[in-house]
Amino acid sequence: MRDEATAFVPGHITGFFSTHPHEDPTKAGSRGAGLTLTDGVTVTVEPAPESTVVLDGDRLEIDPVTTVLETLDVTARVEAESALPLGSGFGVSGAMTLGTALAANAVFERTLSTNELVTIAHGAEVQAGTGLGDVVAQAHGGIPIRLEPGGPHENVLDAIPARARVEYVSFGELSTADVLSGETDQLTVAGREALSRVVEEPTLPSFIYASRLFARETGLLTDQVREGIEAVAGVGGQASMAMLGETVFAFGTGLSDAGYDPSVCSTHPAGAVLQ
Amino acid sequence: MRDEATAFVPGHITGFFSTHPHEDPTKAGSRGAGLTLTDGVTVTVEPAPESTVVLDGDRLEIDPVTTVLETLDVTARVEAESALPLGSGFGVSGAMTLGTALAANAVFERTLSTNELVTIAHGAEVQAGTGLGDVVAQAHGGIPIRLEPGGPHENVLDAIPARARVEYVSFGELSTADVLSGETDQLTVAGREALSRVVEEPTLPSFIYASRLFARETGLLTDQVREGIEAVAGVGGQASMAMLGETVFAFGTGLSDAGYDPSVCSTHPAGAVLQ
Structure with missing residues (x-):
C-alpha cells in the first residue's frame, strides 16, 4: 500500500x-x-x-x-x-x-x-x-x-477537434438533482436537436450556438445568465450557460470584452490523470 | 481557410x-x-x-x-x-x-x-x-x-491507470511492413496471451512482463536489444523491446542504471492535440 x-x-x-x-x-x-x-x-x-x-x-x-x-x-x-x-x-x-x-x-x-x-x-x-x-x-x-x-x-x-480559451463567471448554484428529478421531456427534445446539430458540424461555433438554443428552449436560463450571454453577444462574442449552474461561459475574451471580470482557463487536452 | x-x-x-x-x-x-x-x-x-x-x-x-x-x-x-x-x-x-x-x-x-x-x-x-x-x-x-x-x-x-518515467535507446530500424507481411501465427498466439495477462492485471509491472515474454516468444528480439534488456534486469530494472524497432525501453532509471545513455521522457497523459 x-x-x-x-x-x-x-x-x-x-x-x-x-x-x-x-x-x-x-x-x-x-x-x-x-x-x-x-x-x-x-x-x-x-x-x-x-x-x-x-x-x-x-x-x-x-x-x-x-x-x-x-x-x-x-x-x-x-x-x-x-x-x-x-x-x-x-x-x-x-x-x-x-x-x-x-x-x-x-x-x-x-x-x-x-x-x-x-x-x-x-x-x-x-x-x-x-x-x-x-x-x-x-x-x-x-x-x-x-x-x-x-x-x-x-x-x-x-469529440470536437479544437482547443479554446474559456472565460466564465458564476453567479451561484443550481441543484442538478432538482432539475434532473423534475420534468425532463422538453429538455430531451432540445438536447437531441442540439446534439444532431453538433454531430453534423463538430466545431466550436456550432457547439456554442447549439448550447445557447438549448438553454433558451429548456427555460433553464436565469436572468443574470441571460444578461451575461446578451452582453457577450453585444460585443461580438459567443457565450452560453453551464448546465447546471448559474454560470456563463464564453470563448476567447467574450466576457472580458463585455466588461465582466471572469475566471480564465482553456479546454483541457487530457482526461483525468494520476500525478 | x-x-x-x-x-x-x-x-x-x-x-x-x-x-x-x-x-x-x-x-x-x-x-x-x-x-x-x-x-x-x-x-x-x-x-x-x-x-x-x-x-x-x-x-x-x-x-x-x-x-x-x-x-x-x-x-x-x-x-x-x-x-x-x-x-x-x-x-x-x-x-x-x-x-x-x-x-x-x-x-x-x-x-x-x-x-x-x-x-x-x-x-x-x-x-x-x-x-x-x-x-x-x-x-x-x-x-x-x-x-x-x-x-x-x-x-x-x-487503459492502465498509471504514469511512468520512460527511458529508451535505439540501435536502428526494423521494417514494420516486412514483419507484418511475414508469418504472424506465433505472433498472434503470443499477443493474445500477453493481452489476457494485462487485462487481468492492468498495471505497469504486468505490462512490461507481458511485453518481455512476447518479445522472446515471437523471436523478434535482436542481440543488441536482448543485451539491453538483460543489462537492465541485472540492475533490478524492468525493460522490453519496442515493437517494431531495434529499441529497448525501460521504466524509471533502468537504462541509466545499467550504464546506457538513454533518451528520457514520460508517458503522455493526453492523446494528439491541436496546438
Whole structure:
C-alpha cells in the first residue's frame, strides 16, 4: 500500500444534454457535449481508519465519493482542492468522484483498469443524482461529444477537434438533482436537436450556438445568465450557460470584452490523470 | 481557410500486439498495449499548390500522409519535427499521419469530428502497412490497451491507470511492413496471451512482463536489444523491446542504471492535440 496518491481531474461545463435513465446506473447517463477545463480538481487519497472528505479545507459529505470508497472496499481521507465552485455547473462532484476512484486504486493497489474505475465513478454519480455525463467526459478530456449514454462499457464518445480559451463567471448554484428529478421531456427534445446539430458540424461555433438554443428552449436560463450571454453577444462574442449552474461561459475574451471580470482557463487536452 | 495549423502527436511504443487483417482498413488493426510518450511529433500543415512532406528538414514520401491529404481533398505542405527516430518502433509514421489529419482539418475547415479524423488516419496507416494500432493509441494517450482492433468506430480501448518515467535507446530500424507481411501465427498466439495477462492485471509491472515474454516468444528480439534488456534486469530494472524497432525501453532509471545513455521522457497523459 502506498502512503498517498493524487489525481487531477479537469472541470467540465456541459453545454447541452438529454437524460437517459436506466435501472442499472452504469448504463444510465446522458447524451450531450461540453468542454473539459484546465481549471479542475486535485484529489489526494490516503489510507485512514475512517473515511472523511475535505474540499478546500472544509469537511463535507459527497455521496458518490463515499460510494466509490465503499465499492473499492477501503477507508481513506479524501482531500480535494478545487479551482472551481461546487454546484455551479463545473462537474466538481464528478471530478471528486473520479479522482477518488483513480487515486484510491493507486494507493490501495486495487489493480483495476481505467474503464473499470470510470464505470464505478460514473455509476456512483448517477446513483447519487449529482451528474449524468460529467465523469465520462472528465475521463476523456478535450471537448467530448457524448453520442450514447452510460459508463465506458456502454457509451459512445466522439469529440470536437479544437482547443479554446474559456472565460466564465458564476453567479451561484443550481441543484442538478432538482432539475434532473423534475420534468425532463422538453429538455430531451432540445438536447437531441442540439446534439444532431453538433454531430453534423463538430466545431466550436456550432457547439456554442447549439448550447445557447438549448438553454433558451429548456427555460433553464436565469436572468443574470441571460444578461451575461446578451452582453457577450453585444460585443461580438459567443457565450452560453453551464448546465447546471448559474454560470456563463464564453470563448476567447467574450466576457472580458463585455466588461465582466471572469475566471480564465482553456479546454483541457487530457482526461483525468494520476500525478 | 487558415494560414496553418499545428498538431502535437505523442510517440507510441507498442509492448505487444496481435494482428487482425480485414479487407476494410478502418476495421483492420491490432490488439495489444503500449505507452504513449511525451516525446512525439509536431506536425504543421499549410495550404500549398502541391503536396510535400518534410520531416526534420528532409523531404520524403510517407504514403499514409499522402493518403490523408487526398482523402481530405487538399494539397498542402506538411512539415514535421520529431523527437523520435523513424522506423524504430515509436509510431512516427502514425504520428505524422494523425497530425496531418488533425491539422489539415483545422486549416481547411473540413468540419470533421475527432473520430472521423482518427478513422481516416488509421485506415491510411493500415493500407500502407506502416502500422496497425499506433494511430488509435496516439489519439487516446496514456497507456492504452487495445482490446478490439480497428478505427474508433470499431475498436474497444481501455487503459492502465498509471504514469511512468520512460527511458529508451535505439540501435536502428526494423521494417514494420516486412514483419507484418511475414508469418504472424506465433505472433498472434503470443499477443493474445500477453493481452489476457494485462487485462487481468492492468498495471505497469504486468505490462512490461507481458511485453518481455512476447518479445522472446515471437523471436523478434535482436542481440543488441536482448543485451539491453538483460543489462537492465541485472540492475533490478524492468525493460522490453519496442515493437517494431531495434529499441529497448525501460521504466524509471533502468537504462541509466545499467550504464546506457538513454533518451528520457514520460508517458503522455493526453492523446494528439491541436496546438
